Amino acid sequence: MKASAWQSLLLLIILSSSCCLSANAGAGDHHELQRFMVVPTSSLKHIPEDATCSGHKVIPSNGTAWVPMNRPHGPCSSTSSRASEDMGIDVDDMLMWDQLRTSYIRTQLSTHVGVVGGGMPVIARSTTVSNRDYTPSSTASVGTNSGTSKTIEKSDQTATNEHQDAVSQTVVVDTSSDIPWVQCLPCPIPQCHLQKDPLYDPAKSSTFAPIPCGSPACKELGSSYGNGCSPTTDECKYIVNYGDGKATTGTYVTDTLTMSPTIVVKDFRFGCSHAVRGSFSNQNAGILALGGGRGSLLEQTADAYGNAFSYCIPKPSSAGFLSLGGPVEASLKFSYTPLIKNKHAPTFYIVHLEAIIVAGKQLVVPPTAFATGAVMDSGAVVTQLPPQVYAALRAAFRSAMAAYGPLAAPVRNLDTCYDFTHFPEVKVPKVSLVFAGGATLDLEPASIILDGCLAFAATPSEESVGFIGNVQQQTYEVLYDVGGGKVGFRRGAC
Numbered sequence: 355m356k357a358s359a360w361q362s363l364l365l366l367i368i369l370s371s372s373c374c375l376s377a378n379a380g381a382g383d384h385h386e387l388q389r390f391m392v393v394p395t396s397s398l399k400h401i402p403e404d405a406t407c408s409g410h411k412v413i414p415s416n417g418t419a420w421v422p423m424n425r426p427h428g429p430c431s432s433t434s435s436r437a438s439e440d441m442g443i444d445v446d447d448m449l450m451w452d453q454l455r456t457s458y459i460r461t462q463l464s465t466h467v468g469v470v471g472g473g474m475p476v477i478a479r480s481t482t483v484s485n486r487d488y489t490p491s492s493t494a495s496v497g498t499n500s501g502t503s504k505t506i507e508k509s510d511q512t513a514t515n516e517h518q519d520a521v522s523q524t525v526v527v528d529t530s531s532d533i534p535w536v537q538c539l540p541c542p543i544p545q546c547h548l549q550k551d552p553l554y555d556p557a558k559s560s561t562f563a564p565i566p567c568g569s570p571a572c573k574e575l576g577s578s579y580g581n582g583c584s585p586t587t588d589e590c591k592y593i594v595n596y597g598d599g600k601a602t603t604g605t606y607v608t609d610t611l612t613m614s615p616t617i618v619v620k621d622f623r624f625g626c627s628h629a630v631r632g633s634f635s636n637q638n639a640g641i642l643a644l645g646g647g648r649g650s651l652l653e654q655t656a657d658a659y660g661n662a663f664s665y666c667i668p669k670p671s672s673a674g675f676l677s678l679g680g681p682v683e684a685s686l687k688f689s690y691t692p693l694i695k696n697k698h699a700p701t702f703y704i705v706h707l708e709a710i711i712v713a714g715k716q717l718v719v720p721p722t723a724f725a726t727g728a729v730m731d732s733g734a735v736v737t738q739l740p741p742q743v744y745a746a747l748r749a750a751f752r753s754a755m756a757a758y759g760p761l762a763a764p765v766r767n768l769d770t771c772y773d774f775t776h777f778p779e780v781k782v783p784k785v786s787l788v789f790a791g792g793a794t795l796d797l798e799p800a801s802i803i804l805d806g807c808l809a810f811a812a813t814p815s816e817e818s819v820g821f822i823g824n825v826q827q828q829t830y831e832v833l834y835d836v837g838g839g840k841v842g843f844r845r846g847a848c
């Protein structure tokens with residue numbers, strides 16, 4: 355704090371999974387066109403060959419209050435340095451982490467769950483999980499700052515005021531945890547992991563402050579995130595254990611977070627991580643937690659930004675965004691579904707599916723089939739449905755895809771896979787996910803097929819909570835209007 359230099363951290367965002375390309379209507383009669391989409395087979399590769407990494411297609415709903423968000427692997431990743439290595443996503447590995455993440459969230463849910471009226475899961479404990487390696491990331495900055503939003507501006511600032519300027523940090527975006535953190539000096543390897551961005555150095559920031567042990571902010575960490583006090587310094591210690599075996603611990607601190615010229619959060623509380631456990635690959639600096647619980651970026655900015663945020667998860671061939679605040683114009687075309695939250699475990703965002711339409715026909719399942727709800731999650735890769743719903747979807751999909759011959763070998767938990775090698779194009783049945791209230795995700799081919807497989811899986815039992823995966827969310831602006839109790843979708847956003 356005594357140092358005169360000014361330093362900020364920048365945060366970036368990363369999303370899970372890998373994906374795909376756009377739908378071109380092919381030949382066929384009008385009726386067929388309403389039920390199927392014909393796309394070049396090459397567009398279904400998880401890393402398309404013709405990536406342009408072009409930006410998003412709409413103005414984010416809150417105008418200028420946004421930061422770029424990219425997938426962690428592939429041509430548009432901000433942390434991929436060695437293209438050849440990063441281009442090769444191991445889909446099987448990605449799905450394994452996806453299973454670890456989602457089963458941990460599910461464990462947290464079922465441990466304390468009762469099913470209350472309406473079949474809504476009761477979540478009695480908050481939790482933190484992140485499939486970092488495959489989750490979308492974004493960049494922002496933390497520290498004393500005069501509005502810097504990009505590393506590029508660094509040299510100008512340094513020249514004019516002699517202060518060390520903001521340090522850009524690329525971080526993973528996680529909607530299912532509450533404590534944001536970045537790696538922080540001192541940070542020796544192997545206690546810390548390698549990261550691409552320069553490490554945040556609190557000593558160089560005049561706005562940095564440790565949070566004292568006895569403060570309300572420290573007590574708020576509770577038994578889930580609190581890690582006691584440092585007896586010599588009276589500093590608050592935090593710890594986050596992620597369900598996939600990863601963890602971070604260090605000092606709980608405040609500094610100025612600059613995500614964009616219009617998003618500057620003073621006295622932003624976050625973990626200054628001096629040690630991690632498990633492999634945080636991808637060289638990201640940390641995690642930007644956007645859960646609904648205490649301590650998350652959402653909770654810290656709720657007053658200024660209306661308790662809402664949105665993002666557009668891009669296909670690997672393009673760029674998306676993370677935006678704070680709700681839509682500035684009521685005319686923006688979002689369709690909405692109620693957001694279910696439990697006050698005992700506010701971290702998770704739960705929505706209810708009501709129907710699935712495949713090739714123009716609604717799946718026939720009992721009305722109660724969707725009763726457990728689904729976690730809307732930036733980190734889950736594939737959508738997970740109750741077994742009877744998944745079975746109906748799979749049957750309808752396989753029947754529509756009969757022309758592509760016998761099934762290929764399964765990939766991890768994806769059991770409906772095809773070898774499209776000898777087909778120049780693929781006729782994919784349209785799939786729409788219809789939520790309570792009528793909000794609908796009309797899926798593009800790349801949101802239906804992942805690496806040749808139907809990008810959906812079954813939950814372990816009819817009672818298990820489901821997930822809406824980021825493969826299915828991609829290209830939509832997904833608005834978490836937590837204050838308004840609803841989730842909105844706007845198509846074609848990135």
Ligand SMILES: *[C@@H]1O[C@H](CO)[C@@H](O)[C@H](O)[C@H]1NC(C)=O
Pocket residue numbers: 416418419616617658659660662678679680681682
């Ligand atoms: C949109 O962002 C601005 C900052 O650019 C913020 O002041 C405003 O509250 C946000 N609007 C909404 C509706 O959240």
